[in-house]
Amino acid sequence: MTTTQLAQHHHIDAILSYAEDDLRTGTLPGELIGRSWKRCIQQYGLDPSRPRSARIVTHQTLREHQDSVDEFLNVARAGVEQLYGMVAQLGYVLLLTDHRGITVQYLGNKHSDRRLRQAGLYLGADWSEQYAGTCAVGTCIEEHEALTCHRVDHFDATHIELTCTSAPIRDPSGKLLAVLDISALDSPHARHSQTFALNLTQLYARMIEDAYFLRRYRNQVIFRCDASREFVQVNGQYLFAIDEQGRVEASNTAGRDLIADTPFDAGQDGKPALTQLFECQLEDIWSIPFDQDDQVRAFRHQGSGATFFAALVQPCNARSRKTDEESPDTREAVPELDALAADDPVMRRTLGLARRLRNRDVGLLILGETGTGKEVLARAIHDSSHRSKRGFVAVNCAAIPESLIESELFGYVSGAFTGARAKGMRGLIQQADGGTLFLDEIGDMPLQLQTRLLRVLSEGEILPIGADAPVRINCRVIAATHQNLEELIRTGEFRADLYYRLNGATLRLPPLRQRADRQYVIQSVLNKLVSDGGLPDIRLRADAMSAMLAYRWPGNIRQLVNALAFAEATSEGAEITASDLPEECVEGQGSPITLEDSLAESKSPLEEALQECHWNISRVARRFGVSRPTVYRWMSRQGIELPRFLGKAEAPGSQD
Template sequence: MVSTLSHIKEIERVAMGATSPRDAPVVQSWLRCLNDYRLDPAAAQEAYIVPETKLREHREQAEELIRIGRSGLEQLFGQVVEQNYVLLLSDARGVTVDFMGDPTFDNQLRKAGLYLGSEWSENRAGTCAVGACIVSGEPVIIHQDDHFDTSHIGLTCTAAPIFDTLGDLTAVLDISQLRSPTAKTSQQLALHLVASTARRIELANLMTRTRNDWVLRLARSPEFLDVDPDAAIALDGSGRITGMTHGGFGALARVMNMRGISTRQFIGQPIDRFFDIELDDLPQFMRGRPNGDRLLKAKSGLAVFASAIAPAAGVRRMPTADGSKIQSAFESLSFGDPAMERLQARAAKLAGRDIPILIHGETGSGKEYLARAIHDSCGGSGKFVAVNCAAIPEQLMESELFGYAPGAFTGANQKGKRGLIEEADGGTLFLDEIGDMPLSLQSRLLRVLSENEVQPIGALRVRPVRLRLLSASHRDLAELVALGQFRQDLYYRLNAVVLALPPLRERQDLNAVIDHLLHRVGRENAQFYRLDVGARQALLDHDWPGNLRELSNVLRVAAVLSEGGVIGLDCLPDMLHQVGALPDRVEHDTDLRKALDECGNNVSALARKLGVNRSTVHRRLKRLN
């Protein structure tokens, strides 16, 4: 073992730019310790054990991972205990949340920091296996005087990262010895064991969290395909990647020449972008065929062996009625607008599939109307339960969604309350403005979707639920994810298919929409209404920032103010009288074409010349095709 003084001098030489025979991860970590954390190699510090209350918090947050990984941890410890290794499972902040070691050496292990509650973050402990692994995301050996702090140079530590299904580092698995042979190569087997166990824990975590998705196991050799695959991918009902074992898949992707893309970027992508396979092909990769025949070809031309596991509950298809019922449910969505016709056809195809659908559109554009049409087209007996996440106060939302047990809190109904999620059991839950759901409830909703169960507040047992989930938002959920205001894992769970409703101002069937809504007002009032020429033109020229909701309200008020059922300009709000109308000199189609030609076919220039909004000109041009 090197002396403390020579170790300090070596670090100082590295700091001055001298070359070093050390592994690159060690040198990079030393430089971070010096330049980023301002640590002093001459100032040895004892290992830090977090207080008991703090440790409890860390363990509670890692409770599920500890449970999922327990079998793999015990198996690994059984393989290395005879060589006097201890096993540490640290969370993403470097705090040891699970520990296995020989109790005979408790005092020595605690002093060395190889103990429950020890913190091995790089900024506190200097170069160490856990800390370097957290920063690099790669398996690493930090052997003896690789350590930055001289108080740790007798240890040898080998660690591998554990990623969650979306690619975030969630834990580090480490095995360490108080004393070991001098040669660093003595730890190569330890590195292999730790990396393999981390890969198996990732697989167990993926299988636990994606029970309602297809799972595709991948291996370079057919012999271990079903028992110890190299990697695994989870796929939703539309064939998009919802999760993976990131450590194993990253290594496999490099072998298969899938370069230039991180594993996180695979999430949300269709599987057929990377492999020659579609969702309907997965059953042929299930057990029953020889492993050697289950060969999956990548777009790069290389191939791996694949084994498919069907969802735990199967791919549930909602009961559907005949084609006439589907047509009836969607018939009033469109009156000839091409974009709405395409959306209507797509929604009808998706209606019978158990695929989460995210509806995007401006406020008032008809998101709930589309959601109800999807529900009605399925022909099932379950309820359609709509929840506006923006309208329920945050402090009440949890009890409204999940319900509560009798006497769960002060003021609670003594009989308890059934939540809206349970109300939708067997039917459809529509979460409108889901972007406004608090982060704390997003994690609970994710559990409902992944486990098909709900736990009311104060209840000791969960209750099974089966429902179709439709959600909607006028906000960009991807942007909210980037801002940390929406969970990424929930976003990908909801975002299997996006149906984008066009705003009313962009629709080419506005005239027919006006007639449809006016006819509906007439049925409600048992009276026939009609629009005079000026009123109709004002309605056609308005921008409709409130979309269908605004148009419907305007027509209802206009009907009340009309005389003899005739709606004129005086029945409409003042804002519709002049704004957006084209000047008299270009009321005719030929005049508009001529004016546009004079402006060099520049719509913005024409709008400025006429003193109207660009959208007004665009709408008129769309009607002229």
């Protein structure tokens, strides 16, 4: 008999002895665990000598459980991912179950996927006490309190090497809504090693519960209070949704506990007014936003006499409106620009600058990674400007062969060269006369043409190939690039005078992975896909949205468009689930994807960067914010070699 088998045998004897009130054998469990052991045997008829294999529900059953808590999962996502980021390196996985114990969200290490699935630490696993026996999730559901089920606390002998810590999440009425759990396959023997895990899980369970409360009552005034004046605005412990008379419509768990500790005369509905909980008048509550500079006011609790500090969270439709001079939100609407972002700080600044400059003939330079929407922004600026009735001509300087770019840009007259059209051709610059010329990937324009373009911008005229006289043009030029033009100037690959002529103002587009409004962008792209294609309405389920929000999107919005088009085409019914998304968008859901992971495990981002930077390793390293040796290590792992024509110019020790 192996050591593990012997330990399991002793564990089975200890459970049976405890259940029979024969306390001479084994280690006594705590009172809570003991109650659970007895329930397992006396109520559920479980046999500790016959362990059950992990139960993973079917895909259809899982979807039904996820659908029942869809709104909650949308709210919980951020807290779940943040908590997992804190405990992943310690060997924990994270489970979020519904009130029946079915795992509806899971984050774990994909390298331990097989062991985790066998142990039931997996998406769709059933951790109800009736099936799995004493465990953190199931016992939390039965006991309605946070706990750690550590090693031999488990009823199932095959689980005695696990440590699991769970905390309940309740809905605004106080009913159990979900259970948050962190578990580890291997753990220290000492129970006190999990004290911090218990406190951390309880903290995040409370944060998720409060976030869900705020979402549910976003259209009501919320009275938020705390024992600390400094924390009440950001982390108020007690939340009360109130009506116009100051009566409590709902409260979070801490708020319900405070109500229970307060003597008051309940009305027919049993709901107190805030004036019964605190020593105050109704006008004292409504004046909170105006009496103090920090919009916080102190109240004394009716029961204990303790001091609480309160702030009001008001719904958008109830907030006082500022005058046109005071409020930036009353500025002129520019739908073409406003539709490009929601609440992202970088995009707010970029679109604010674009709004002010859209009717000015100032050169604009748009910077951003490939696929971030540089042409979309340029077109929106054109469409919202006084030039919108004339043409918008987009030129990809990297896509036109160098042998043709001059004729494409400047045009030519009849007979200018062999093969020319009999009537000549108006160049792209001339086609943009009166409108906007968008020069995408300007960093890839040959130096010779940079000189000619500079003359066009300086003199406002072009000379078609073979022409004797210049042609006057009046167009606004917007340029864009993903490259570092200042670096290209330093290496002699881009003209400084052209750069300063183009760069009247710089508009920066953040990569999709850094945008705070990713959810808005994803939904907007889906809506446009549906409307442009005349498709039936389709929605993103919470698991699909969570997967897309967690993905790094190396191809940015361009990749997002393709991913959603794929998902829409392959989905069944009127919703997109995580299983409908391309594999690369969901394969990293077991653990957070780092920059090094995404570059080291997938050739496309690194190869694309190398090609765009003309195999200049120093430039690639600066783009990703890493050292040159790191780039070489990524290349080695992927089998990428420098092209032979580079020779030794970019040896690992060289500098560009």
